[in-house]
Amino acid sequence: MPEDAPSPRRLPRRALTAVVAAAAVAAPLAVAEPAAAAGPKVVCTSGKAGLAAKLTKDITAALRGRAGHTGIAFDDPATKTSCTYDADRQFDSASVFKPIVLGTLLWDADRAKRSLTSREKALAHKMITESDNDSTTELRNRLTTAKITSFVKAAGMKRTLPNQTWGTTQITARDEQRLLALFTSRNKLITDKSRAYALDLMNKVISSQRWGTPAGAPKGTKVHVKNGWLQRDRDHLWRVHSIGAFTVGGRTYTMSVLTHGNRTWQGGIDAIQAVARAVHRDVNPAANHAQLIAPPAHPQEVMPPGV
Numbered sequence: 548m549p550e551d552a553p554s555p556r557r558l559p560r561r562a563l564t565a566v567v568a569a570a571a572v573a574a575p576l577a578v579a580e581p582a583a584a585a586g587p588k589v590v591c592t593s594g595k596a597g598l599a600a601k602l603t604k605d606i607t608a609a610l611r612g613r614a615g616h617t618g619i620a621f622d623d624p625a626t627k628t629s630c631t632y633d634a635d636r637q638f639d640s641a642s643v644f645k646p647i648v649l650g651t652l653l654w655d656a657d658r659a660k661r662s663l664t665s666r667e668k669a670l671a672h673k674m675i676t677e678s679d680n681d682s683t684t685e686l687r688n689r690l691t692t693a694k695i696t697s698f699v700k701a702a703g704m705k706r707t708l709p710n711q712t713w714g715t716t717q718i719t720a721r722d723e724q725r726l727l728a729l730f731t732s733r734n735k736l737i738t739d740k741s742r743a744y745a746l747d748l749m750n751k752v753i754s755s756q757r758w759g760t761p762a763g764a765p766k767g768t769k770v771h772v773k774n775g776w777l778q779r780d781r782d783h784l785w786r787v788h789s790i791g792a793f794t795v796g797g798r799t800y801t802m803s804v805l806t807h808g809n810r811t812w813q814g815g816i817d818a819i820q821a822v823a824r825a826v827h828r829d830v831n832p833a834a835n836h837a838q839l840i841a842p843p844a845h846p847q848e849v850m851p852p853g854v
Contacts, residue, residue: 615808
């Protein structure tokens, strides 16, 4: 109480009440500090008892201490299991743009009720199995960015934004899962024959590019994978991505892991493979052995000028 305030002991009860009320009004209100914005969290659901909790725990552990940003989406229709982590964050696509081009090519041919030409097949093969950039650019130019955008819209890939400089097309883990679903499940956009063709190409990716989401898959798993990597001049950080479909034990599940902010190429690979090993282990608890993954080759992929 200020030194010149009258003592409460000398005041009648009503006056004392008035003084207390006035002091309460004059006192500064305690305002709670706003809580720091919560970061993304791993969210899993499953029709199999205990699996969602285990995946949530193990994916969270795999991400702990990782630099930069990671977007994850996983789906196993057979057990009604799915996981996401920052799945709507946009990333520069790098070569994960290439399966989008393949999807557009097949969608366009199926709509026209025509077969792919020998030239289209040759370009698609090099684009997917070797991650060849020139083949990608030629196919993209034949299709046009506008047509690719139309395919993306038809596929429900709502946050995928195709760019003329194709390596900077914006993609998300959730949208990549929608693309993989078109390749692995019957749908109205791509015929069964075209789906089988796409998966066959992704199964034939050269050994030095089969790292990433295949890490930890059980021995005997049929792997369909496409990776992408890009270091941009503006920040010198690596974008490293891997998407895959895995057929084992009579079922097929899919996984997309996108990363940005890696100081090294290998750092991005390590982050992806830590997540992949956790997922494969948890959804295949009876598997005894993981298939061997060839050591990644030094990145040779150079994106088109302007990336």
